[in-house]
Amino acid sequence: MRALLLRDLRLAFRAGGGFGLGLAFFLIVTVLVPFSVGPQSELLTRIAPGVLWLGALLACLLSLDRLLALDWEDGTLDLLATAPVPLEGALSVKALAHWLVTGLPLVFAAPVLGVLLNLAPAGYLWLVISLAVGTPALSVIGAFGAALTVGIKRGGLLLSLLVLPLYVPTLIFGAEVARRGAQGLEVGTPLLMLAGITFGVAALMPFASATVLRMNLR
Amino acid sequence: MASIWEYANPVKFLRTSEKVLPVLWVLAGACLVIGLIWGFFFTPDDYRQGSTVKIIYLHVPAALMAINAWLMMLVASLIWLVRRHHVSALAAKAAAPVGVTMTLIALVTGAIWGQPMWGTWWAWDPRLTSFLILFLFYLGYMALWAAIEDPDSAADLTSVLCLVGSVFAVLSRYAVLFWNQGLHQGASLSLDKEENVADVFYLPLLVCIAGFVLLFLALVLYRTGTEIRLRRTQALIRREAARA
Amino acid sequence: MLEIRDLAVARGAACVLEGLAFTLAPGQALILRGPNGSGKTTLLRTLAGLQPPQAGEILGGGEEIAYAGHSDGLKSMLTVAENLTFWAEIYGTRGIDPALAAFELTPLRDRLAGTLSAGQKRRLGLARMLVTGRPIWAMDEPTVSLDAASVELFAATVRAHLGQGGLAVIATHIDLGLPEAHVFDVSRFAARAQSAAATSDEAFL
Amino acid sequence: MIPDLGKYAVTVLSAYGASIVLLIGLVLISLRAGRKARRALEAVETRREIKDEA
Numbered sequence: 001m002r003a004l005l006l007r008d009l010r011l012a013f014r015a016g017g018g019f020g021l022g023l024a025f026f027l028i029v030t031v032l033v034p035f036s037v038g039p040q041s042e043l044l045t046r047i048a049p050g051v052l053w054l055g056a057l058l059a060c061l062l063s064l065d066r067l068l069a070l071d072w073e074d075g076t077l078d079l080l081a082t083a084p085v086p087l088e089g090a091l092s093v094k095a096l097a098h099w100l101v102t103g104l105p106l107v108f109a110a111p112v113l114g115v116l117l118n119l120a121p122a123g124y125l126w127l128v129i130s131l132a133v134g135t136p137a138l139s140v141i142g143a144f145g146a147a148l149t150v151g152i153k154r155g156g157l158l159l160s161l162l163v164l165p166l167y168v169p170t171l172i173f174g175a176e177v178a179r180r181g182a183q184g185l186e187v188g189t190p191l192l193m194l195a196g197i198t199f200g201v202a203a204l205m206p207f208a209s210a211t212v213l214r215m216n217l218r
Numbered sequence: 219m220a221s222i223w224e225y226a227n228p229v230k231f232l233r234t235s236e237k238v239l240p241v242l243w244v245l246a247g248a249c250l251v252i253g254l255i256w257g258f259f260f261t262p263d264d265y266r267q268g269s270t271v272k273i274i275y276l277h278v279p280a281a282l283m284a285i286n287a288w289l290m291m292l293v294a295s296l297i298w299l300v301r302r303h304h305v306s307a308l309a310a311k312a313a314a315p316v317g318v319t320m321t322l323i324a325l326v327t328g329a330i331w332g333q334p335m336w337g338t339w340w341a342w343d344p345r346l347t348s349f350l351i352l353f354l355f356y357l358g359y360m361a362l363w364a365a366i367e368d369p370d371s372a373a374d375l376t377s378v379l380c381l382v383g384s385v386f387a388v389l390s391r392y393a394v395l396f397w398n399q400g401l402h403q404g405a406s407l408s409l410d411k412e413e414n415v416a417d418v419f420y421l422p423l424l425v426c427i428a429g430f431v432l433l434f435l436a437l438v439l440y441r442t443g444t445e446i447r448l449r450r451t452q453a454l455i456r457r458e459a460a461r462a
Numbered sequence: 463m464l465e466i467r468d469l470a471v472a473r474g475a476a477c478v479l480e481g482l483a484f485t486l487a488p489g490q491a492l493i494l495r496g497p498n499g500s501g502k503t504t505l506l507r508t509l510a511g512l513q514p515p516q517a518g519e520i521l522g523g524g525e526e527i528a529y530a531g532h533s534d535g536l537k538s539m540l541t542v543a544e545n546l547t548f549w550a551e552i553y554g555t556r557g558i559d560p561a562l563a564a565f566e567l568t569p570l571r572d573r574l575a576g577t578l579s580a581g582q583k584r585r586l587g588l589a590r591m592l593v594t595g596r597p598i599w600a601m602d603e604p605t606v607s608l609d610a611a612s613v614e615l616f617a618a619t620v621r622a623h624l625g626q627g628g629l630a631v632i633a634t635h636i637d638l639g640l641p642e643a644h645v646f647d648v649s650r651f652a653a654r655a656q657s658a659a660a661t662s663d664e665a666f667l
Numbered sequence: 668m669i670p671d672l673g674k675y676a677v678t679v680l681s682a683y684g685a686s687i688v689l690l691i692g693l694v695l696i697s698l699r700a701g702r703k704a705r706r707a708l709e710a711v712e713t714r715r716e717i718k719d720e721a
Contacts, residue, residue, distance in 0.1 A: 007544075010539075076535035080552070149365075151366070165386065169386065172394065276686040331682065433690070433694075448708075458711075
């Protein structure tokens with residue numbers, strides 16, 4: 001398990017792609033927002049938490065099809081499925097690696113990009129907390145989508161279509177925490193919900209992911 | 219009494235549905251025509267909503283069937299995963315386009331009704347939003363069916379997606395309720411208030427609901443038959459190829 | 463010990479082989495032969511547990527089998543040693559040096575796998591079998607892109623594995639130089655037309 | 668014939684129109700696909716019968 005995690009991390013850093021790409025995408029989306037809605041700072045302040053959450057979500061989505069597709073193409077998934085590691089565990093580890101490489105940098109980048117969008121001072125802490133709590137769920141749900149579409153040629157678009165509706169609850173609660181935080185409101189309930197989603201998904205989703213992956217390997 | 223699992227045999231299913239379908243089509247058509255004409259021509263206007271109240275005869279049954287169709291797909295998916303009856307998987311596949319049309323009708327009539335009532339085509343009302351999300355789930359489900367060549371793998375994968383999707387649909391429903399409360403305190407504008415609809419509206423509404431249910435059954439039976447025939451055609455062609 | 467009884471295997475919806483039966487004792491090897499598309503790969507994947515058998519049973523497989531398919535599962539951005547160490551850790555074994563030595567990869571150990579030639583990559587893929595520590599090897603066309611010298615290396619490795627009480631099931635078209643191995647021609651077990659008409663199609667016929 | 672729908676005439680009529688178009692469209696598409704599948708199956712089955720007789 002540890003070996004798999006280390007290997008995935010090492011690959012992500014060496015191949016470059018996965019690691020920098022998500023961050024760059026997040027930056028570009030954030031920069032494009034003022035161009036599309038105008039530079040009024042009070043408007044930007046109001047939409048900043050939601051825009052940053054959406055940007056993080058899309059950046060996460062962008063790298064999902066690499067989560068399993070590369071291992072599928074070179075036969076690693078076949079070999080992993082016959083190895084003495086449970087596929088559920090292997091998928092959890094791969095989702096964790098995806099989060100460490102994609103989600104975690106987004107968490108750290110978000111406050112910097114918050115400056116660009118004129119985020120309210122009270123919002124920084126809650127933005128970071130909500131992203132830290134919520135983005136793991138995005139990776140785990142994404143692993144399910146990747147397992148579902150791994151056998152399909154050019155499944156990238158389909159993957160987005162399948163995964164985005166599944167992201168709705170996480171996005172709603174995550175953005176709600178960030179928004180309430182920025183407005184100085186109480187954030188307890190949505191934060192609890194968000195944490196509940198992340199833990200529930202991390203506990204149960206790998207079983208569904210492993211099931212569909214086994215179906216795809218047949 | 220014969221076990222209902224007998225109908226899991228595709229040939230038997232085709233023969234039975236052949237007998238039932240004409241009756242279903244006629245009943246569905248009759249209920250819809252009667253219900254809609256009754257509702258459209260012979261019900262009074264609401265004192266507050268005016269004649270727009272007539273839209274409930276379409277909106278409410280469609281919304282009901284949009285959810286029921288997904289529930290039916292969920293049950294059919296479970297049956298396929300547990301008992302591996304091909305008819306069940308194909309019935310789920312056949313129901314999805316019907317369900318998505320029902321969702322679309324609910325959304326369109328909702329938007330048209332909202333225009334004069336709320337002064338806008340679309341409001342992020344919790345119920346409307348939930349249906350929009352349901353619509354996205356239907357699209358994903360159908361796209362996955364279309365993308366996989368091997369019919370058994372497609373049935374397997376879409377069934378799991380349907381299960382997982384159901385959990386997330388329920389989660390989304392609660393999330394949306396929570397999310398909109400945050401915007402305008404409990405000011406839920408909605409078309410659905412059967413609870414306090416008077417009898418004059420209620421009876422034609424019941425007939426319309428019956429019509430939509432029957433139409434749904436007829437369409438699903440018919441479309442399942444179509445899917446079975448397509449599979450049978452493929453199976454026969456494959457056997458010809460194997461013999462040659 | 464590996465025994466299969468009355469096994470039927472399917473590719474996609476179509477049954478390709480049926481009535482397969484053999485017993486393999488420790489120290490024995492089985493060479494699968496048959497024309498392209500006869501179902502050798504399907505049989506090996508079924509033995510490895512990647513797909514369920516259509517009928518019959520496999521005794522002694524499961525956690526005892528190490529599988530090597532057409533693709534070696536190598537990561538081009540990792541070095542030879544890193545690739546092999548990864549699999550050793552996954553299988554919970556120690557020491558990749560014997561495996562590297564067996565396939566004469568020791569001088570290449572710090573090269574990135576992506577810079578290897580096709581034959582060298584294959585040798586690395588085969589070296590993986592040694593670090594699995596599993597007694598039964600199920601190998602699909604292991605000698606593709608190997609030169610004569612490497613085939614001899616491979617044969618020597620398999621012989622050493624058999625000598626330690628291991629087993630091997632190998633699908634191949636060429637002569638491996640393993641005269642002691644039994645030859646098993648799968649084309650004798652090709653599924654008849656009726657059953658070949660697809661297992662999941664049966665319900666619709 | 669048409670009841671007095673008041674100022675909401677366009678609203679109600681367009682809702683009914685859109686819904687009925689969608690429903691009829693769904694039924695027609697289903698029927699067409701069904702007929703096509705039936706024809707394809709019949710073609711294969713007659714071919715099979717001819718071969719069986721031969």
